Amino acid sequence: MSKVEAIRSFAELEDLHGVLVERRQGERPRISVCTGTGCVACGATKVVETFKKILDEKGLSDSVELKSTGCHGFCEMGPLVTLGPSGYFYPSVRPGDVQKIIERTVLEGEIVEELLYKDPQTGEKVEHEAEVPFYKHQQRIILAENGHLDPNDLEDFIAIGGYKALAHTLGSMSPDEVVDSVTRSGLAGRGGAGFLTGRKWDIARRQPGEPKYIVCNADEGDPGAYMDRSILEGNPHRVIEGMGIGAYAIGARQGFIYVRHEYPLAVERITKAIDDARSACLLGEEILGTGFSFDLKVVRGAGAFVCGEETALIASLEGHKGEPRQRPPFPAESGFQGKPTIINNVETWANVPHIINNGPDWYAAYGSKDSKGTKIFSLVGKVNNTGLVEVPMGTSIRSIVFDIGGGIPKGKAFKAVQTGGPAGGCLPAELLDLPIDFEALQEAGTIMGSGGLIVMDEDTCMVDVARYFTKFLEEESCGKCYSCRKGTQRMRELLDDICEGRGTMAHLDLLEELGQAVNTASMCGLGQNAATPMLSTLRYFRNEYIEHIKDHNCSAGVCTALIRYKILEDLCDGCAACAKVCPVEAITGEKDQLHVIDIEACVKCGTCLEVCAKDAVVVISGGGE
Amino acid sequence: MSYMNISLTINGLHVDVPEGTSILEAAQTYGINIPTLCHLDGLSSYGACRLCIVEIGPAENPKVVSSCTYRCEEGMEVRTHTKRILDTRKIILELMVCSTPGSKTIQDLASAHGVIQTRFRPENEDCILCGLCVRMCAEQMMAGAIAFAGRGPDRHITTPFDELSELCRHCGGCMHVCPACMYRCMGPKADTTLCSACLNLSPSCVEVYDQQQCWMPPSCGTCVRPEGNYLPATGLIIEEEKATE
Ligand SMILES: Cc1cc2nc3c(=O)[nH]c(=O)nc-3n(C[C@H](O)[C@H](O)[C@H](O)COP(=O)(O)O)c2cc1C
Numbered sequence: 001m002s003k004v005e006a007i008r009s010f011a012e013l014e015d016l017h018g019v020l021v022e023r024r025q026g027e028r029p030r031i032s033v034c035t036g037t038g039c040v041a042c043g044a045t046k047v048v049e050t051f052k053k054i055l056d057e058k059g060l061s062d063s064v065e066l067k068s069t070g071c072h073g074f075c076e077m078g079p080l081v082t083l084g085p086s087g088y089f090y091p092s093v094r095p096g097d098v099q100k101i102i103e104r105t106v107l108e109g110e111i112v113e114e115l116l117y118k119d120p121q122t123g124e125k126v127e128h129e130a131e132v133p134f135y136k137h138q139q140r141i142i143l144a145e146n147g148h149l150d151p152n153d154l155e156d157f158i159a160i161g162g163y164k165a166l167a168h169t170l171g172s173m174s175p176d177e178v179v180d181s182v183t184r185s186g187l188a189g190r191g192g193a194g195f196l197t198g199r200k201w202d203i204a205r206r207q208p209g210e211p212k213y214i215v216c217n218a219d220e221g222d223p224g225a226y227m228d229r230s231i232l233e234g235n236p237h238r239v240i241e242g243m244g245i246g247a248y249a250i251g252a253r254q255g256f257i258y259v260r261h262e263y264p265l266a267v268e269r270i271t272k273a274i275d276d277a278r279s280a281c282l283l284g285e286e287i288l289g290t291g292f293s294f295d296l297k298v299v300r301g302a303g304a305f306v307c308g309e310e311t312a313l314i315a316s317l318e319g320h321k322g323e324p325r326q327r328p329p330f331p332a333e334s335g336f337q338g339k340p341t342i343i344n345n346v347e348t349w350a351n352v353p354h355i356i357n358n359g360p361d362w363y364a365a366y367g368s369k370d371s372k373g374t375k376i377f378s379l380v381g382k383v384n385n386t387g388l389v390e391v392p393m394g395t396s397i398r399s400i401v402f403d404i405g406g407g408i409p410k411g412k413a414f415k416a417v418q419t420g421g422p423a424g425g426c427l428p429a430e431l432l433d434l435p436i437d438f439e440a441l442q443e444a445g446t447i448m449g450s451g452g453l454i455v456m457d458e459d460t461c462m463v464d465v466a467r468y469f470t471k472f473l474e475e476e477s478c479g480k481c482y483s484c485r486k487g488t489q490r491m492r493e494l495l496d497d498i499c500e501g502r503g504t505m506a507h508l509d510l511l512e513e514l515g516q517a518v519n520t521a522s523m524c525g526l527g528q529n530a531a532t533p534m535l536s537t538l539r540y541f542r543n544e545y546i547e548h549i550k551d552h553n554c555s556a557g558v559c560t561a562l563i564r565y566k567i568l569e570d571l572c573d574g575c576a577a578c579a580k581v582c583p584v585e586a587i588t589g590e591k592d593q594l595h596v597i598d599i600e601a602c603v604k605c606g607t608c609l610e611v612c613a614k615d616a617v618v619v620i621s622g623g624g625e
Numbered sequence: 626m627s628y629m630n631i632s633l634t635i636n637g638l639h640v641d642v643p644e645g646t647s648i649l650e651a652a653q654t655y656g657i658n659i660p661t662l663c664h665l666d667g668l669s670s671y672g673a674c675r676l677c678i679v680e681i682g683p684a685e686n687p688k689v690v691s692s693c694t695y696r697c698e699e700g701m702e703v704r705t706h707t708k709r710i711l712d713t714r715k716i717i718l719e720l721m722v723c724s725t726p727g728s729k730t731i732q733d734l735a736s737a738h739g740v741i742q743t744r745f746r747p748e749n750e751d752c753i754l755c756g757l758c759v760r761m762c763a764e765q766m767m768a769g770a771i772a773f774a775g776r777g778p779d780r781h782i783t784t785p786f787d788e789l790s791e792l793c794r795h796c797g798g799c800m801h802v803c804p805a806c807m808y809r810c811m812g813p814k815a816d817t818t819l820c821s822a823c824l825n826l827s828p829s830c831v832e833v834y835d836q837q838q839c840w841m842p843p844s845c846g847t848c849v850r851p852e853g854n855y856l857p858a859t860g861l862i863i864e865e866e867k868a869t870e
Contacts, residue, residue: 304776306776321772321773322776323773325672325694326672326690326691326694326695328696474777474778475776475777475778476776476777477776477777478776478777478780479754479773479775479776479777479778479779479780480671480672480673480754481672481673481675482673482674482675482717482720482721482753482754482755483675483713483717483720485754485777485778485780486720486721486724487720488777489778490720490723490745493745493746506744510744513712513716514716514720516712516713517712517713517716517717520678520689520709520713521675521678521689521713521717522675523672523675523690523691523694
């Protein structure tokens, strides 16, 4: 990895690209280890160190290239290792596997059978990443690059054609043409609202008032969502390039990347990428030797969910309290310091260079009638293959959860999927064939949001889910709108009542009435969807609410006030394992005799159920025995 | 260009206003009464209480906005009292009465909007966080001694770092504009929270109230009932009384 010197013309960029491509031909054997957040959590750092150590020991450090890349998406199976040029793919690599991989695959070109991914459906081993079902059913425009790039290496990015789109824009397109291209591609904002990006740019471009600003929204506060983080961490230059193109289109000289402080790696990578791009004359004064100047600054947010809302984000950028305000005026008319400001999501920015490189028609060919292009979802919860998934808009939920996600673990039944983050709704199994696009989701009573998909199985209590998200929103509401602040508190209290056995049927009517009012009266997207988790579960899972109220039965066995634990007579062998772990000594019994739980003393922590080897401990709810 | 350069309709009525006028101001000018607790002439609009919400746009696909913060736009259609708006205002007022029963302003508004039941657990918060005091202090008294702090359930109004502010001149402007503490309501019992008796009494006290500028006791006193001997204003109260008997 060497520092890229200032590139002062389009020709120089092209030359450098040529040189880098050539240098990469006749490639050395390559080991790429995914060091995205998921893989790092699974031990990728140790794996990289071990590779380095063994390569050193064998004197191979120069002849074999070792690369730490950004997130590949298949986080469930991390750390992921791919080998070049063969393309062999090994998931779940442990430091102990490294020796084998170097000796057999890198040096001999053989496959290490036992390390290959085994398709759980067919039982067959898969040699290459692209053939793994998780990847096979995806359409990866943005995420695919992550796996090839060392995010800290600008040369790597230039070698795959990076900054070509920016050069093309500056060299041969007028700002009008850029806006027109983005408009025709049908690209809609990936941050939630789905507003047409081109149209937004057009508004800002035509606004009087200088200077103009652009902002990248990397606040990403949805629990379980990490697509923006993975792009910033894995491919920061794509975002910078996209922002450069946007700045040229609307006439901005200054941009901000607003990223939450809880993403230290993203902050580090994007900061380094900005420095590198600036030294290479891809950012800053007179970019690529043209008259166009544009610079970027990273601003860290303190991690409030509501600061992802664009007007709150601007307030926070200006140093005020992160609180949304009434639109209009929209930020495109009056944003940062009252000047025209374009805010786009990380993924939106990352799409822009691809649209310029391949043309708007190419982009518009992906997706559904009304929603174009691909979208990244973070697929989490009760699903076999958790990870980041990029599919064309309009792909069915079934395809994402089952073909790509590999279905529900332990053969359990699918119950629901929540889309759109904490303020999104839960969809039931009957809607598995719903295509995911802006219109279809809205009709079904939920939102696209920024792309969170939380899968829930039969062991999930939907009332508890509604309570959980309502509480999240209660805490994350800025508190400005009375309807949102008090409304979320009161909804949560009513849901508490139901979960704890104090619910009445009148609670349901009141919840519905209040929920409608909260969504109607509140000002920003948080308050306008604050009741959506509750309303959607009430719409699709009403019976579960009624069971809680009438029978005091939580059939999923989640709501602690409504369940009790019991030891089954015919299964208990008196091993006393449960009695040993019970934190409140509520379990008694003679050795080798039936053990009994004292219901009064039991705190329902569930530890006994976990340790019982005979499955003799069961959860009972309602009148069940 | 004429001064009244924006034309719109409010509840079907054709209205002309100067550019920059809020929907609330336009409606008030034409005698259309929209309730609000966080707006006061002379202070900037904030949009916190959500009582002044109105529908804008075509009736089949309306948008709901707070009229105090939304400016009139050319050709705009505004509806201030649709069923949806009234229902929503009513439940917001029910929320307010349950949490701030000691404010006569809120009790009266609730009563005027037909709030006859209180279905949420009673609380005794005084502040509704409308922010009038904050704006009064900053914009009229030019002090800026108090502001919002915290978010969600922790949101409150305070001085910087909760210390006595040197900027505060003890002018009392904040108290003067406070809808929660200006007029106290002596009516409600803690277990029902709903008072409204002064407006629900027959003959209604409103008539008296308007004439006498009744700003609470010890004026006419109709509304302050002898303990245990008052006219039940609503079905719900009757039921609750029965239940407690
Ligand atoms: C409560 C709330 C949180 C939001 N959080 C985010 C976020 O984390 N990231 C994001 O890009 N947009 C977020 N948005 C949407 C932004 O307001 C805005 O629509 C978006 O950044 C515009 O970019 P886009 O057009 O590229 O989607 C949020 C909106 C609301 C109401």
